[in-house]
Amino acid sequence: MNISLTMRNSHAAVSPFTQAKPVANRLCAVRRQSPARLATIVAQGAATSTPETQTLYTELAAVLDDYKRVPPSMKQEISMEVSGLCQKLQSAGALPKWGTAAEDLASRRSIQLGELRMVGIKSPEAISKVSVRNDAAFLFSVVATTSISAVILGQLPGDWGFFSSYLCGGISFVVLGIGSVNPGILQFAIDFFSQVFPDYKQRVLRHEAAHFLTAYLLGVPVAGYSLIVGKEHTDLAEAALQRRLIEKQLEDKEVDTLSVIAMAGATAEAMYYEEVMGQNQDMFDLQRIMNRSGTKLGNPQQQNQTRWACYQAATLLRKFTKEYEVLQECMKRNDTVEKCIQAIENC
Structure with missing residues (x-):
């Protein structure tokens, strides 16, 4: 995501x-x-x-x-x-909520973990902790399946039993080898396998809807989104920010806006689940944004910026709860961006 x-x-x-x-x-x-x-x-x-x-x-x-x-x-x-x-x-009066949160976005300040709990984040520590649930379940399933299959195939007569069980048992090593050489392929397989968990699709939906809504409320246009396994994303269309992001010339206000949007997905998960699954890409995007800040941010400032962004994202999601739920329904139906926008405005 x-x-x-x-x-x-x-x-x-x-x-x-x-x-x-x-x-x-x-x-x-x-x-x-x-x-x-x-x-x-x-x-x-x-x-x-x-x-x-x-x-x-x-x-x-x-x-x-x-x-x-x-x-x-x-x-x-x-x-x-x-x-x-x-x-x-x-x-023209059709989008009164677009950008409405940009002017009210609070200035940076020191944020403690206790404050994150006060705005509804169940376990703030989980946002920065990489979850291994999906990875462990996938690898366990592969090892267990191939091991059992190897034992069964070993009962075949003659050389068939020897070679078939040997080849089947080696699948686990092949999977690990692919993961070390090309992690992207293994990650796609893990994401696809993760659908066996009942909460997977709902997590993806909440995650991407949070990116969509916070971007819209902060005045950054949304160009598209996807909930397809392995391709989950939210596209932002803002030429001025993109140009300055490339040129490493982001102003403090722009860094703050993009930080909130970047961390909204992981924050939304943390507000509904004890364990966060989709924070890796969010943290990567946030780091890229902070690295391009015109004002240099040291490690303590970056850590506080992360907490501050989560705090602001949670505040927005709580304030616009109805819009958030309606947007999820639209995205679940794969509605167009403009239809999602109208649903937000009609709340």
Whole structure:
């Protein structure tokens, strides 16, 4: 489970004044490919059903559709259009909740573990503790299955029993070898196997919905999401932040905003479960953000920034509980981003 900032075509500086028109021209052919989908968006604009907002929602649907389908080299430029349309919808009164938490985001301060429990986090220590539940269950299943199979196959007559049991018993070593050479393959297998746990899909849903909602409330446009096993992510479309993230020029306010979004998924898990499973990618994203801060953060400051981000994320999720639950229902149905946005606004 990860939060993804689009960082393609990083060598070209993006200007909102000079790039918008060429992008629009290049996307005309793409947008003509999905007229049926764009026609349905009018019915979805229940928040404020004026002709202006219906048109803007239609444009937003088109741009988000483009974002999914165009090559990576164009994604950063399209993100500017997504942000611009969200701002227009907000000005038209259709998105009053978008960015509403950005102005109220508290300044950095020292946060203790006890304060994290006060905002609903069951076990703050679990956020930084890597869980081995899924890994251990997968490896135990592989070893147990192959061992039992090897014993059974060993009963075959003659050389068949010897070679078949030997080969079957060696599968465990092959799995461990693959994990040491290419951990990504083994991790995908572990993620797929993890579906046997009843809470797996609900964890993924809560995790990604938390990223989505906090980003939306903090004014960072969401371009897409996925709950597919091995591809869980939330895409953020914010060209200005992306450019400064690449150039290592993030201001303190930007670091704070992205930190809260990055840790929202793990925080959401910690608010409902004693053990957190999906914090690895969140912690990686947070570390990358802090490394690109214009103000150098030492180890104590980074540790406090992590606690502060979890505290703020938990505060937002508690304050907007109804929106959070509604968003989960939308994402469970695999609704489009614009439909998820409208569901948030209609709460």
